[in-house]
Amino acid sequence: MLRVEGVVLHRRAYRETSFLLDLFCRESGKISAVAKGVRSAKSDRKSLLQPFQLLECHLYGRHELKNLGSVDALQPAMQLQGLRLYCAMYLNELLNRVLPKEEPCPQLFNHYLSILQQFRQLDDSLNEVEPLLREFEFALLSELGYMPDLCEDSHGEVLRHDGHYMLSADEGLVASADNQRSFRGEALMLVNARQWGPESMQCAKRLSRQLLAPLLGDKPLKSRELFAPFRTSNS
Amino acid sequence: MKTTPLINQLVDAFKVLPGVGNKSAQRMAYHLLERNREGGIQLSQVLHDAMQHVKHCSQCRTFTEASLCDICASPTRADSAQICIVESPQDVLAIEQTAEYKGLYFVLMGHLSPIDGVGPAELGLDKLNELMSKDTVKEVILATNPTVEGEATAHYIAQMCKSQGVRATRIAHGVPVGGELEYIDGNTLSRALSGRLDV
Ligand SMILES: [Zn+2]
Numbered sequence: 001m002l003r004v005e006g007v008v009l010h011r012r013a014y015r016e017t018s019f020l021l022d023l024f025c026r027e028s029g030k031i032s033a034v035a036k037g038v039r040s041a042k043s044d045r046k047s048l049l050q051p052f053q054l055l056e057c058h059l060y061g062r063h064e065l066k067n068l069g070s071v072d073a074l075q076p077a078m079q080l081q082g083l084r085l086y087c088a089m090y091l092n093e094l095l096n097r098v099l100p101k102e103e104p105c106p107q108l109f110n111h112y113l114s115i116l117q118q119f120r121q122l123d124d125s126l127n128e129v130e131p132l133l134r135e136f137e138f139a140l141l142s143e144l145g146y147m148p149d150l151c152e153d154s155h156g157e158v159l160r161h162d163g164h165y166m167l168s169a170d171e172g173l174v175a176s177a178d179n180q181r182s183f184r185g186e187a188l189m190l191v192n193a194r195q196w197g198p199e200s201m202q203c204a205k206r207l208s209r210q211l212l213a214p215l216l217g218d219k220p221l222k223s224r225e226l227f228a229p230f231r232t233s234n235s
Numbered sequence: 236m237k238t239t240p241l242i243n244q245l246v247d248a249f250k251v252l253p254g255v256g257n258k259s260a261q262r263m264a265y266h267l268l269e270r271n272r273e274g275g276i277q278l279s280q281v282l283h284d285a286m287q288h289v290k291h292c293s294q295c296r297t298f299t300e301a302s303l304c305d306i307c308a309s310p311t312r313a314d315s316a317q318i319c320i321v322e323s324p325q326d327v328l329a330i331e332q333t334a335e336y337k338g339l340y341f342v343l344m345g346h347l348s349p350i351d352g353v354g355p356a357e358l359g360l361d362k363l364n365e366l367m368s369k370d371t372v373k374e375v376i377l378a379t380n381p382t383v384e385g386e387a388t389a390h391y392i393a394q395m396c397k398s399q400g401v402r403a404t405r406i407a408h409g410v411p412v413g414g415e416l417e418y419i420d421g422n423t424l425s426r427a428l429s430g431r432l433d434v
Binding site for chain 1: 253254347349350351352353354355356382383386387390391394398419420421422423425429
């Protein structure tokens with residue numbers, strides 16, 4: 001028996017009355033489990049087995065697919081709405097797509113929880129939520145070993161304010177001429193210091209897209225479609 | 236016992252039904268073969284016809300064999316000021332059984348769940364936008380399920396309503412009628428508390 005603290009990333013109907021769950025757990029990483037009999041009218045576990053609420057779960061079984069025993073709420077349900085809810089769904093889709101199973105990453109888990117908490121204090125504007133998304137993506141990329149060093153280029157030289165750099169999968173930042181795919185040194189330094197303004201946000205977004213692309217393959221993240229109305233009206 | 240290829244096929248075919256495993260499928264197949272050939276033939280014909288001819292209403296997306304469903308085609312409802320948004324055709328049946336509601340429906344055939352590849356386009360929200368732009372429509376009732384995905388969907392559609400200047404309302408959630416508070420789960424109870432009304 002395994003006692004874990006975690007949140008539901010994804011649930012889907014399974015057989016007549018069960019759910020298949022992907023859980024993101026503090027000490028165990030991403031775990032899959034079956035919750036049997038949960039969809040019947042009298043089970044109250046189905047209200048708990050939803051994304052974003054911190055739960056204590058008891059898991060049974062030695063196989064990769066565990067059986068879910070009792071579940072308790074460790075926090076009240078996150079009643080997120082609007083853009084912040086879509087952002088939270090985006091994080092879950094991202095984690096579900098790129099996080100390998102059963103690899104513990106407690107720091108990333110705590111980061112995830114803290115973002116959900118911060119969402120509650122923010123307004124429904126992309127300017128407010130995007131820095132949090134980028135910081136989380138970078139943390140995730142670091143965890144997976146895909147985050148390049150943003151302090152120096154491929155030759156170990158400190159970035160120059162007026163320099164231009166291209167991202168190479170193997171070498172990190174490579175000094176280059178100023179072109180459509182290059183990043184400005186100054187913007188990269190701001191991103192590295194997590195100092196957010198229009199230019200560093202733009203730079204962080206391009207960086208993150210390029211770095212995530214090989215992990216996502218040719219299937220883009222669907223949650224991005226939910227942000228479209230906010231792009232036209234707010235920014 | 237030895238079976239034949241055709242009987243095997245029949246048993247396998249029954250397994251497409253939800254909740255039907257090998258055992259139940261076998262029972263169904265042998266029951267029809269032994270005791271109810273006529274019923275079996277009728278089942279196969281109706282099943283075939285329904286699978287071939289039931290499609291989606293061109294206005295509200297619910298199931299129908301006509302191009303417009305009965306509700307959308309009804310003259311008393313066609314110019315209704317209300318559209319009720321639900322996730323599935325069974326939800327339409329449930330609401331119709333209350334006989335409380337006399338407006339139109341829009342059936343999403345799901346809810347927003349990007350992680351499962353379901354976004355606004357998959358729910359036919361462009362079609363809903365069209366329907367909402369009719370002058371007669373004054374209110375959109377959001378009757379999606381009280382799940383995270385149902386809330387996300389309700390919120391997304393509420394936003395569409397806002398930009399069209401249509402009133403959006405959300406059905407109330409909380410303690411079931413005839414229920415007892417001590418048996419209600421915490422999440423439901425906190426929803427009921429946060430949605431309380433003046434009396
Ligand atoms: Zn219809």
